[in-house]
Amino acid sequence: xxxxxxxxxxxxxxxxxxxxxxxxxxxxxxxxxxxxxxxxxxxxxxxxxxxxxxxxxxxxxxxxxxxxxxxxxxxxxxxxxxxxxxxxxxxxxxxxxxxxxxxxxxxxxxxxxxxxxxxxxxxxxxxxxxxxxxxxxxxxxxxxxxx
Ligand code: SF4
Ligand code: SF4
Numbered sequence: 001x002x003x004x005x006x007x008x009x010x011x012x013x014x015x016x017x018x019x020x021x022x023x024x025x026x027x028x029x030x031x032x033x034x035x036x037x038x039x040x041x042x043x044x045x046x047x048x049x050x051x052x053x054x055x056x057x058x059x060x061x062x063x064x065x066x067x068x069x070x071x072x073x074x075x076x077x078x079x080x081x082x083x084x085x086x087x088x089x090x091x092x093x094x095x096x097x098x099x100x101x102x103x104x105x106x107x108x109x110x111x112x113x114x115x116x117x118x119x120x121x122x123x124x125x126x127x128x129x130x131x132x133x134x135x136x137x138x139x140x141x142x143x144x145x146x147x
Contacts, residue, residue, distance in 0.1 A: 004112040004120040014066040020055040021139040026079035033077025084130045087121030088141040
């Protein structure tokens with residue numbers, strides 16, 4: 001059985017605005033990792049605006065916690081959405097999405113096939129507590145247990 005995904009550390013998934021949504025649990029874990037209060041985390045590192053808070057990016061378009069040559073500088077405290085990629089709901093329920101992310105994420109192994117990607121993804125998400133419990137606050141990209 002081949003691995004459906006193995007990160008190649010290219011950093012593509014740490015690039016882009018607004019995608020790293022943080023649930024209250026994510027905020028608490030990341031703030032604790034940084035040794036600051038949640039309010040300080042949100043004022044310094046979250047995008048302004050209403051809705052679910054998300055991490056802001058730097059001028060280079062990468063997440064504010066991404067460093068060239070180093071990768072994620074808050075790895076133990078990173079949000080669930082970072083832990084779950086590429087096993088996002090869309091990529092699990094739709095094989096076309098899975099095909100499309102292969103250009104973007106070189107860690108996805110096309111040879112494993114979509115069914116195996118789904119099987120390994122669900123197993124990984126369950127084992128790491130990355131299912132969406134509360135749709136009001138959790139990122140939409142995470143699957144619900146019933147999905
Ligand atoms: S895009 Fe894929 S291979 Fe690149 S860092 Fe993100 S998970 Fe790893
Ligand atoms: S928190 Fe870390 S893993 Fe998540 S987007 Fe930022 S740099 Fe990447």
